[in-house]
Amino acid sequence: NAGVIQTPRHKVTGKGQEATLWCEPISGHSAVFWYRQTIVQGLEFLTYFRNQAPIDDSGMPKERFSAQMPNQSHSTLKIQSTQPQDSAVYLCASSLVGNQDTQYFGPGTRLLVL
Amino acid sequence: GQQVKQSSPSLTVQEGGISILNCDYENDMFDYFAWYKKYPDNSPTLLISVRSNVDKREDGRLTVFLNKSGKHFSLHITASQPEDTAVYLCAAGENQGGSAKLIFGEGTKLTVSS
Numbered sequence: 001n002a003g004v005i006q007t008p009r010h011k012v013t014g015k016g017q018e019a020t021l022w023c024e025p026i027s028g029h030s031a032v033f034w035y036r037q038t039i040v041q042g043l044e045f046l047t048y049f050r051n052q053a054p055i056d057d058s059g060m061p062k063e064r065f066s067a068q069m070p071n072q073s074h075s076t077l078k079i080q081s082t083q084p085q086d087s088a089v090y091l092c093a094s095s096l097v098g099n100q101d102t103q104y105f106g107p108g109t110r111l112l113v114l
Numbered sequence: 115g116q117q118v119k120q121s122s123p124s125l126t127v128q129e130g131g132i133s134i135l136n137c138d139y140e141n142d143m144f145d146y147f148a149w150y151k152k153y154p155d156n157s158p159t160l161l162i163s164v165r166s167n168v169d170k171r172e173d174g175r176l177t178v179f180l181n182k183s184g185k186h187f188s189l190h191i192t193a194s195q196p197e198d199t200a201v202y203l204c205a206a207g208e209n210q211g212g213s214a215k216l217i218f219g220e221g222t223k224l225t226v227s228s
């Protein structure tokens with residue numbers, strides 16, 4: 001039974017380049033969350049989809065960050081014109097709708113912007 | 115502001131002792147409280163959680179205590195083992211507003227010495 005899958009596990013980009021991070025939720029889970037973890041800020045909520053619809057993007061930076069969930073089997077987080085301060089571990093989590101408290105985290109994508 | 119706070123960045127306990135991890139929160143609307151365990155370079159995994167309608171939940175060596183009037187919850191680990199050494203993250207959330215996002219504390223690094 002595969003858990004949440006995130007690809008790539010590591011990504012190095014140059015400043016100003018675009019980065020796209022992928023998440024495949026656990027099969028049957030229709031709630032998908034994105035979080036970001038840094039040493040300074042800890043683990044921060046970014047955005048949340050339920051049944052593919054965006055529900056809460058209150059944690060997303062207003063510029064350069066976007067997220068989509070085009071189908072029930074994957075979600076993407078895109079960062080345009082990456083900056084060094086975007087360097088972090090980006091974590092995707094999924095849960096059953098109706099039990100959204102119980103979130104299962106993926107291994108994360110470690111993004112380094114040089 | 116920091117809605118969920120773990121005031122102790124680290125804790126050292128002797129093997130066999132009781133580890134007590136604490137978490138304070140600000141938002142009266144939180145109705146779900148959880149503890150996650152995180153090893154270095156790994157993603158958080160859910161240990162135990164409670165909803166606001168109970169003030170205690172036990173699961174093996176783990177017990178969560180919730181003090182709603184004090185806006186405080188804690189994790190007690192009895193018979194602590196060296197393999198309990200990890201970072202423990204508390205998290206809180208509310209479902210009433212439609213978003214199931216979790217707000218995490220900064221983490222407490224627990225070291226169980228043998």
